[in-house]
Amino acid sequence: MSGLASLVGLAGAGAWAWLLTMRGGFWRVEPTKRFPSPEGWPEVVAVIPARDEAETIGETVESLLSQNYPGTLSVVVVDDHSSDGTAQVARDRAESMGCAARLTVIAAPELPEGWTGKMWAQSQGVAAAMVWRPEAGLLLLTDADIRHGKGELRHMVARALNQGLDMLSLMVRLRTESWWEKAIVPAFVFFFRMLYPFAWVSDSRSTTAAAAGGYVLIRPAMLEKIGGVKAIKDALIDDCTLAAAVKAHGGSLCLDLAEEAVSLRGYDGPEGLWKMISRSAYSQLRHSPWLLLGTVLAMLLVFVAPPLLAFRNGGGASTGALAWAAMTLAYYPMVRYYRQWPFWAPLLPLIALFYLGATLHSAVKYHLGQGGEWKGRVQDGKTA
Known part of the structure; x- marks a missing residue:
């Protein structure tokens, strides 16, 4: 022995x-790089699939509509058959800010066979975004439980333009309020980074591809090139599947830890x-x-x-x-x-x-x- x-x-x-x-x-956990402001700022549309997210959607919408982004930023919320008034909460929050014109809320059609719920809702949101704001140069695919830092989008767009990136992602800071969250959550990110070293994700010579679904900034042309959201319609780990498809089609990626964006979702103990x-x-x-x-x-x-x-x-x-x-x-x-x-x-x-x-x-x-x-x-x- x-x-x-x-x-x-x-x-x-x-x-x-x-x-x-x-x-x-x-x-290694290193500070996020900062890049100089571009001469012009592309229009951005944020797409949020939401199913029974009344508790958090208002704060998410407000944090997006109050960004200090110099360009045009609009938000599409896709109500995925919610039973708790998610859509109305989103509308009410935008109206209370005087930003109702920058938000549109659509209802997701019935879920077809072969799709996961999030991907179906996201695909409807992307389609609506490109009809509503056809000149948008970037799409922000995000979740209904994220509080976005005021300057995060500005920094991400500057990086995209300076480095010529097709897709950028942030792993938002997850909630660690309870003792169980303090114990388990940091390890989740640690293990994720062990599986997908962020330096390899950003390296065009490496086949490693990953993203974090709470914050994905992507060029519409790149999304179209891979076949749209339909190309990953049945993916359960949709963020990494999307990143792999982008890299397989010659796209450039980056993935970092967020400094400002945080998740609002609690985990209700060990269960x-x-x-x-x-x-x-x-x-x-x-x-x-x-x-x-x-x-x-x-x-x-x-x-x-x-x-x-x-x-x-x-x-x-x-x-x-x-x-x-x-x-x-x-x-x-x-x-x-x-x-x-x-x-x-x-x-x-x-x-x-x-x-x-x-x-x-x-x-x-x-x-x-x-x-x-x-x-x-x-x-x-x-x-x-």
Whole structure:
């Protein structure tokens, strides 16, 4: 057993040495670059699919309509069969600001077979936007639970024009008010960046493509080039699927952490966070039992085994402690980005077990035909 423990310890330490040096610096959190203002500002239309979002849609609409963007900015809200008055809340907020002319609200038609709900609503919103504002040079695809910082769009458009980018995305700062959110949410972003190093996403030589669906700025011509939203109509992980399609068609990307934009959605304790992970985890693994098995083994080796070895006497203790220290140092910048106490960083192994459990649950739900549930719709289930 001592020999096996030593081998596991060496493997864990080696894995962290590779991750820290060869994985695109995914663990670094650096300030967002700023770019000079262009001579002219293109017209932008924000498209928001919304299903039962009365609690947050007003703040989202207000934050967009109060941007300090020098160009023209309009907003399209697509009411996806809401039962809570979402559409009226959006209209009322725009009117209270004196901006009713810059907002249009449309109702999504019935969901056709083969589409996910969000993609269908988004496709209707994009179509309406291009009819209403045909001269728009950029589309902002966003969610109904985002509070946008006043200067974020201005900075993103300046970057798009200066770097000639076809698509830009921000991972908005998720809510971390409860203790469960403090524990789980920063790790979600950390694991995402480990899967999709942002530096590789921005590198045209790399095939890595990713985006965060809460904030996607894209050129209409690029969206049309890939076949429109219809090209990703059944995607559960729609943001990364869109990014992959853009990159496959020769488009240029960038993905960063947001400085100002924040999510307004709470997760209602461990159950809500569990559902957030479980909803798409098995889809991320392409519904492959082998990829699931590999993920389980990798998570146990890289995250769980190091602290277990560090606390034992004998072989593997020193390498386990070394791997745990490397893991803690790698995770700390994300903990700091979320303005949390440093003691969360060494607790990542326990947090990883939560993610591992939710991933296994995701596979079970899929095979029961109940995967990808969102707002009362099951969107990712194995059919008989």
